[in-house]
Amino acid sequence: MSNRKIKEKGIESLLFASGAVTVVALLLLCIFLFRDGYLLFDNYPVSSFLTDTKWYPTADPEHFGLLPLFLGSVIVTIGAVLFSVPLGIATAIYISELANPKIANILKPVTEILAGIPSVVYGFFGLVVLVPFVQNTLKLPTGQTALTGSIMLGIMALPTIISMSEDAISSVPRALKEGSLALGSTKWQTIYKVTAPAALSGISAAVMLGIGRAIGETMTVMMVTGNSAVIPGFPSGLFAPVRTMTATIALEMGEVPQGSDHFHALFAIGSVLFITTFIINIVANYIKRRYRFNL
Amino acid sequence: MFSNAKINEKIAFALLKIATGMVVAFVLVILYYIVSNGYSAINLEFITSMPRNRMTEGGIFPAIMGTMYLIVGSMAIAMPLGILSAIYLTEYAKPGKTTWAIEMAISNLAGTPSVVFGLFGLAMFVKYLNIGASILSASLTLALLILPVIIRASQEALLTVPKDYRDASLALGVTKWETIRRVVLPSAIPGMITGAILSIGRVAGETAPILLTGAAYFLPRLPDSVYSQFMALPYHLYVLATSGTNIAQTRPLQYGTALILLLIVLCVNLVAVTIRSHYKNKIKR
Numbered sequence: 001m002s003n004r005k006i007k008e009k010g011i012e013s014l015l016f017a018s019g020a021v022t023v024v025a026l027l028l029l030c031i032f033l034f035r036d037g038y039l040l041f042d043n044y045p046v047s048s049f050l051t052d053t054k055w056y057p058t059a060d061p062e063h064f065g066l067l068p069l070f071l072g073s074v075i076v077t078i079g080a081v082l083f084s085v086p087l088g089i090a091t092a093i094y095i096s097e098l099a100n101p102k103i104a105n106i107l108k109p110v111t112e113i114l115a116g117i118p119s120v121v122y123g124f125f126g127l128v129v130l131v132p133f134v135q136n137t138l139k140l141p142t143g144q145t146a147l148t149g150s151i152m153l154g155i156m157a158l159p160t161i162i163s164m165s166e167d168a169i170s171s172v173p174r175a176l177k178e179g180s181l182a183l184g185s186t187k188w189q190t191i192y193k194v195t196a197p198a199a200l201s202g203i204s205a206a207v208m209l210g211i212g213r214a215i216g217e218t219m220t221v222m223m224v225t226g227n228s229a230v231i232p233g234f235p236s237g238l239f240a241p242v243r244t245m246t247a248t249i250a251l252e253m254g255e256v257p258q259g260s261d262h263f264h265a266l267f268a269i270g271s272v273l274f275i276t277t278f279i280i281n282i283v284a285n286y287i288k289r290r291y292r293f294n295l
Numbered sequence: 296m297f298s299n300a301k302i303n304e305k306i307a308f309a310l311l312k313i314a315t316g317m318v319v320a321f322v323l324v325i326l327y328y329i330v331s332n333g334y335s336a337i338n339l340e341f342i343t344s345m346p347r348n349r350m351t352e353g354g355i356f357p358a359i360m361g362t363m364y365l366i367v368g369s370m371a372i373a374m375p376l377g378i379l380s381a382i383y384l385t386e387y388a389k390p391g392k393t394t395w396a397i398e399m400a401i402s403n404l405a406g407t408p409s410v411v412f413g414l415f416g417l418a419m420f421v422k423y424l425n426i427g428a429s430i431l432s433a434s435l436t437l438a439l440l441i442l443p444v445i446i447r448a449s450q451e452a453l454l455t456v457p458k459d460y461r462d463a464s465l466a467l468g469v470t471k472w473e474t475i476r477r478v479v480l481p482s483a484i485p486g487m488i489t490g491a492i493l494s495i496g497r498v499a500g501e502t503a504p505i506l507l508t509g510a511a512y513f514l515p516r517l518p519d520s521v522y523s524q525f526m527a528l529p530y531h532l533y534v535l536a537t538s539g540t541n542i543a544q545t546r547p548l549q550y551g552t553a554l555i556l557l558l559i560v561l562c563v564n565l566v567a568v569t570i571r572s573h574y575k576n577k578i579k580r
Contacts, residue, residue, distance in 0.1 A: 008471060012387055014379065090314035109568065118556055118560055119502065162318070274408075
């Protein structure tokens with residue numbers, strides 16, 4: 001009997017240890033990321049990192065300005081949101097409220113294919129198809145622009161936004177919708193005055209997670225945005241090349257000597273990126289929990 | 296008034312349909328471009344031979360094998376860990392600070408950009424633990440990246456097992472672990488496998504993390520140990536498409552590589568979805 005108990009206890013401890021791995025991993029991730037990032041500030045002031053408008057890591061003197069890269073990420077992400085949020089929510093509404101169940105059952109896996117395509121394949125497609133298309137259609141000197149990145153990122157964020165919004169919309173109690181219809185509202189009035197507001201928290205969480213995905217995406221933006229580190233104007237910056245934080249890390253890490261200021265600057269950029277997505281995740285989770293339907 | 300509302304409805308529904316049509320069109324256009332341009336590049340030689348002549352000819356065999364190694368390596372690490380964590384969280388954990396911390400760590404790891412995992416893998420595995428740029432470093436990094444996916448899928452699978460099963464077994468005097476092992480796990484395993492298979496797709500397609508932890512630009516042989524560098528499909532595609540020796544001339548190779556990568560990922564997802572729906576039908580019966 002006591003032997004059995006010891007075994008049970010042992011197994012519980014092992015399971016707990018496995019569960020704790022994620023916490024340890026997250027802590028280690030923070031430590032290693034922040035430590036290497038912090039080392040930059042031994043030789044380069046924090047204030048310059050945060051306010052310098054130039055990213056010239058190999059010039060003399062070096063400039064490690066966060067701003068052009070941060071704003072590069074922001075403009076590409078804003079573009080992606082403007083593109084994917086209306087499209088994603090509309091598709092979610094169509095799938096969950098209008099389409100007949102048979103068609104909805106086909107549409108769902110089709111939109112999920114978008115989630116399965118690897119980012120480098122999106123990047124490749126963007127490079128060979130969308131870049132020349134944008135260049136020719138808008139008569140730009142180059143098709144590698146923030147806009148191109150936004151469109152590709154928007155497409156990549158679609159499956160997240162669609163599937164989560166759809167969950168939110170279908171979890172709205174039927175009684176609410178039927179009540180509205182019984183009062184003589186049309187189906188559309190019911191959708192936008194009753195269903196959509198009731199699902200708003202879930203939809204907002206979906207949008208936040210979509211933003212998180214877009215800001216953290218690397219390969220696609222790196223292949224289609226041209227990667228020039230200048231502070232983008234808005235909206236004119238959409239039609240010019242930009243460089244995001246993620247692309248900078250991936251592009252430059254291969255060429256920097258380990259332990260140099262430039263190496264540490266890339267970790268500092270990584271830390272900013274991590275903190276940004278961390279905040280976005282917390283907000284998304286908060287929205288989802290705070291306003292969940294209590295049935 | 297009434298007819299106005301009807302007209303609005305017609306317009307709104309038309310717009311919703313157009314939006315959905317656009318999304319479907321994106322899927323079809325992307326698949327069409329890759330498949331129609333890629334399939335002529337694919338033949339037995341392409342899959343089984345080494346790249347030649349500075350990667351302007353020949354095949355992608357080492358890249359396919361590299362991706363396979365990564366899948367095996369990262370799954371071997373992440374799958375047991377993920378399943379055990381999920382068992383702890385669904386069967387043992389009581390609401391409290393510890394459980395909250397674990398849940399929070401999982402959702403934040405899930406939202407962390409893959410390039411940040413790459414930086415972490417570089418700082419911890421490659422440099423600090425001195426494993427070097429290698430299959431092992433990259434597999435460990437990818438394992439952390441997919442851990443949240445596997446945990447979440449396994450949790451969901453465990454939650455679908457009815458509570459009655461557990462109660463019945465416990466009432467017979469069976470211990471908690473024996474109950475989990477003999478009653479809960481057998482019903483939850485298909486769901487867990489589905490989650491694991493879906494994360495294979497992730498591993499095969501991720502580029503940024505392996506770029507920082509061991510993927511080689513060009514390595515015309517197979518790696519000889521877990522401490523070697525390696526070629527991998529997604530990085531190979533990136534290299535060919537952006538910095539190869541002759542980008543325009545190697546277009547067919549690029550489409551071919553993209554198609555192989557896409558086929559692996561989509562087949563894997565298809566298998567996962569099939570298992571899931573098969574399993575769902577079984578439960579309904």
